[in-house]
Amino acid sequence: MLLLVGLSTLLTVYIGGKEVIAGRATNGNIAEFIIYVNMLTWPVASLGWVTSIIQRAAASQERINEFLHLEPEIVSNNTEDKVIAGKIEFQNVGFVYPDSGIKALDNISFTVTPGKSLAILGKTGSGKSTIANLLLRMYDPTEGKVLIDNINIEALSLTSIRKQTGYVPQDVFLFSDSIANNIAFGLTDEIDEDKKRELVYTAAKQAVIYDNIEEFPKKFETMIGERGITLSGGQKQRLSIARAIIKHPKILIFDDCLSAVDTNTERKILDNLEQIMKGRTSLIISHRISSVKHADEIIFLDGGRIIERGDHDVLMQKNGEYAALFEKQMLEELEA
Ligand SMILES: Nc1ncnc2c1ncn2[C@@H]1O[C@H](COP(=O)(O)OP(=O)(O)OP(=O)(O)O)[C@@H](O)[C@H]1O
Ligand SMILES: [Mg+2]
Structure with missing residues (x-):
């Protein structure tokens, strides 16, 4: 994620620089765009972060489900509460x-x-x-x-x-x-x-x-x-x-x-x-x-x-x- 953000900044400077040289943009425009890219850093980074958390949770949930879906081998065939004598x-x-x-x-x-x-x-x-x-x-x-x-x-x-x-x-x-x-x-x-x-x-x-x-x-x-x-x-x-x-x-x-x-x-x-x-x-x-x-x-x-x-x-x-x-x-x- 950070690499992509870095590359975007680099790209902005490179293309923006060419545009300024050609007279189609100003130095202020480049600065403006760099600020935009930086503003996007946090949301994009958190998108990656959340994806990774969801994947980890899915793996854990899979293991929990395995346990929750176990069927007990011993089943009670009767629910009647009976007082026993103890023989x-x-x-x-x-x-x-x-x-x-x-x-x-x-x-x-x-x-x-x-x-x-x-x-x-x-x-x-x-x-x-x-x-x-x-x-x-x-x-x-x-x-x-x-x-x-x-x-x-x-x-x-x-x-x-x-x-x-x-x-x-x-x-x-x-x-x-x-x-x-x-x-x-x-x-x-x-x-x-x-x-x-x-x-x-x-x-x-x-x-x-x-x-x-x-x-x-x-x-x-x-x-x-x-x-x-x-x-x-x-x-x-x-x-x-x-x-x-x-x-x-x-x-x-x-x-x-x-x-x-x-x-x-x-x-x-x-x-x-x-x-x-x-x-x-x-x-x-x-x-x-x-x-x-x-x-x-x-x-x-x-x-x-x-x-x-x-x-x-x-x-x-x-x-x-x-x-x-x-x-x-x-x-x-x-x-x-
Ligand atoms: N949960 C289990 N799964 C598989 N084999 C088992 C299990 N529990 C005990 N065994 C085996 O059954 C045999 C009898 O074990 P048990 O626990 O009844 O012995 P014990 O007489 O209580 O011994 P101790 O005096 O050491 O407690 C042993 O050979 C043991 O390895
Ligand atoms: Mg024993």
């Missing part, structure tokens, strides 16, 4: 991750009656989180059925299931917002401020993070994430536990949620959780025996299959993988 059943469930082709689960069957707890133990990559994913209907099983209250979850309303489930994911996700808002995330907006604050405080106490938060200069109003402080791994996990239990869900899923806290804090949280889990169906996923031994049933996964099942005493008597892991972890604890 969970897996019937011969097999699952292959569509994008990697990895067979993560193979012929998994179990039933958890309402109010009882099931613990899932197993090596890394054995398929524990996949069970939680299927229960939350992040994916539909490749084989078999997942049922809640004897109804196939594909026939239940997606929002209804997720509203009544408290989930502590393995990778905690926190928003760039205050601690209080992060904990209150699952609550409906209908609750008034005082009640909300009370619920947040209680949940924080139960998740043994209250004292930590009180130590921050702005307490519950402390911002986290990009605009605020960074929490430690264990603090994040406890905040996520508080977020899951605040809405008093019928089903609780804890995916390895105590891996980053020390054994003392683990004990305290487990004691509190025992109270909270009363009357709620819970799924506890862990690597540590100490987190799972009080569960009503424990299943031991290996390569997507259940290799041992039963409660703590039964599994100890079996003297298999579970007992071996128990001994190893007891030794580690003694050494520490």
